[in-house]
Amino acid sequence: MPRKAARLIGVSLLGVAGVLVVVAAAGLGFRAYRQHLAAETLAIRSPKGVQEGGFVDIGGIRQWIQIRGEDRDNPVLLFVHGGPGGSTLAISSGWRPWEKHFTIVQWDQRGAGRTYGAAGDALAPTMTLERMTQDGVELAEYLRTHLHKDKIVLVGHSWGSFLGIHIVKQRPDLFYAYVGTGQVVGRVTFEKQFEITIAHLQALAHSAGNSEAQAELAPIVARPLINPQNRLVADKWSKALGLPSIESVQLAGPIPPPFMPDFSLLDWYNWRKGMAFSAKYLRGREGPMFKRDVASLGLAFPIPVIFIEGDTDYNTPAGPAEQLFNQITAPHKEFVWVHGGSHFIPFERPNEFLAELVTHVRPLAGN
Incomplete structure (x- = not known):
């Protein structure tokens, strides 16, 4: 049996x-x-279009870039992704209309996506703001040569806005303009973000009649300092009270991320691994975004500066960015509010973001 x-x-x-x-x-x-x-x-089928992707030698390693556009004569727009480590290759199908007006370059930064997949954890000693700034400069020089352009436009999102400002400050001669969205200023950005998060949690706790949450959050609301103990309380009630997170972002575009072409299961694995890897070296209290601030680079910019900010951005609240913007001097500068826009405007509202690019940035690009 x-x-x-x-x-x-x-x-x-x-x-x-x-x-x-x-x-x-x-x-x-x-x-x-x-x-x-x-x-x-x-697919891009126009006679003067460009649709290519591959590894380029940048900063002594192979780094992945994707280039797409319907007309090679259009201005080149380099999108510097956030995260850190947040490659945008799989979540950018909503940018298809952008490719009628710009040649769009996406870059898996050192430690991100396919670039991480090619080198792995051996990149650890090189994960510094200085090295990645130089990577961005080298990439801009490559794009000028490869695409036969005098200059390009740089758009930086979140972490990419912090890195992007460092890049254009180092070599402004390579760029027609700098565009920041979800602009990170430095430590003050995250202090403001934490203050707003705690206030939202307290409001949610009040609406839910959760007396335990209100009691634990009250002393932090009165003095919203970013420290390990307060972060633990915030994380606890963010999950319990359902505070919106990155996972709840509603991406706009014809292709859901799991079905993006030429994006394998291995790519997804490297995307997640790269996010965790990059965060280890670039985020948190010891990371460059928290320990440094953009103003220390100097407030005079020799190129146009445009900030496109959502007024409901709770990840990188626009208040510090607006204060920085008011202090900046540049040959041309504009601060554009997107009403109801979150931290992820380029992905949630790509057509609206494109309209701002066409109105405020395209005329600055020289062709």
Whole structure:
């Protein structure tokens, strides 16, 4: 009887394994089919278009870039992603209309996405703001040569806005303009963000009638200092009270991220690994965004500066960015409010963001 039972169990397990294999194969087949359709949707067919991606030698390592646009004569726009480590390759299908007006370059920074996948943890000693700033300069020089341009436009988002300002400050001659969105100023950005987060949590606790949350949050509301103990309380009630997070972002675009063409399961693995890896060296109280501030670079910019900010950005509140902007001197500067816009305007409201780029940035690009 035990042998018979064992055989039955073995047969059952094989059956379950077979079903799982069939389901997995069907899922992968469906994904491949959707990716094929997505590739057709996103294909650039114009005679003067450009659609390419590959590794480029930058800063002594291979770094991945993607270049897309319908007309090579259009201005080149380098998008410097946030995170740190937050490659945008899989979440940018909403930018397809941008490619009628600009040649869009996406860059997996040192420690991010495919660039991380190519080098792995060996990058650790080089994960510094100074090295990544130089990476950005080298990339801009490469793009000028490769795409036959005198200058390019740099758009920096979140961490990318902090890195982006360092890049344009080091070599302003390479750029027509700097555009910041979700602009990080430095420590004051995160102090303001924490203050706003705690106030939101207290309001949510009040609405929910959660007396325990109100009691724990009250002393922090009175004195919202960023320290380990206060962060633990904030994290606890952010989850319990359902404070909106990055995971709740509503991306706009014709292609859901899991079905983006030429983006493998290995790419997803490296995307997640790269986020964690980059955060280890670039985020937190010991990271450059918290220990340094943009104003220390100097407030005089020899190129145009445009900030495009959402008035409901709770990740990098626009107040510090507006204060910085008011102190900046530049040959041309504009602060553009997107009403109802969050931290993720380029991804949630790409058409609106494009309209601002066409109105405020395209005329500055010289062609």
